[in-house]
Amino acid sequence: MNAFARTDRSLLGQWWWTVDRFLLIGIGLLILFGIIMVLASSPPIARNLKLDQMHFVIKHFTVLVPTALGLFGVSLLAPRGVLRLAVGVLALFAVLTLATLWLAPEIKGAHRWLFIGGQQLQPSEFMKPALAVVTAWLLASRPGLGGLPAALLLVGPTVALLLLQPDLGMATVVVAFFSIQLFVAGLGWLPIIILGGAGVAGLWGAYQLLPHVRDRVDGFLDPTAEVYQVERALSAVQSGGLFGRGPGEG
Known part of the structure; x- marks a missing residue:
């Protein structure tokens, strides 16, 4: 009932x-x-x-x-209210993400976190969903791909800003969800394949040019490297098997 x-x-x-x-x-x-x-x-x-x-x-x-x-x-909220909120959140956290380039301390080779009121804040995490809402509205607001130029004016600077931090993972997520939005909006397979190829080339370039990216990839592939998360995962499986030992017993 x-x-x-x-x-x-x-x-x-x-x-x-x-x-x-x-x-x-x-x-x-x-x-x-x-x-x-x-x-x-x-x-x-x-x-x-x-x-x-x-x-x-x-x-x-x-x-x-x-x-x-x-x-x-x-x-x-009504859809229009969600859009207005997304625009406001995107504008605010885009400014804060830009501020990380000067104000955020360097942690593992990247400037991503701001310390506000004693709390850590990663502005790009808030910018990402807001950007998805705004670009979806832009692509849906005009017939065909009429909203694509405006959407690119948002996505392009966002990806560039993330690469300056650098935050390759977040930039990859933004490009991935925007590519899916373009496909749903009617973009053909050929441009999608070209975008995918450009993405693979970008990842290869990041591996070649960014030392911290290379270190992470090499550390994951090298079984003798000290990789904390992989070591803890293997230790957990060895200790508790597939189903674990129970909450709090790991």
Whole structure:
């Protein structure tokens, strides 16, 4: 039995009958998976750092709760409201991402994080979804690919800015989702193949020109290299097998 009748014109009633429920379920499962992973993996790390074993779990929820509320609030907006919010977020965090080139400390060869109010902030993570919304609207607002020039004026500088940090991974994600948007908007296979080839060439160029990219790739491929994340993953499988030893026992 549904909590809201189809004739319910309240804000929550309209939300219930218009929200993408499959997407809602997917988001819920991702949140649940994240909670399980934090419960399973963080207590030993907290103990090693001589912190309360629930330290990172509590920290996770202090971020999760306001984020979930914000997500729910955005889902209540009409499409035009979502677009306006995306434009504002894109403008704000594009400026902050630009500021990282001068204000962010260098961490592992990149300038990505700002420290605001004692908290770390990676502005490009907020810029990315806002850019996806705005470019999708631009491509859909005009027939054919009439919105492509305006979309390129946003995507091009964004990718260039990310490469200046440098953040090759984020730049690759932006190019990938924009390519998918172009395909959905009606771009033919040949331009998509050309874009894919350019992307592969760009990755090869990054490997050749950026030392930190080369070090990461070589470290992943070299079984004798000291790669913390790979070592921890192998250790976890050796210790707990495919299904693990249970939450907090890793």
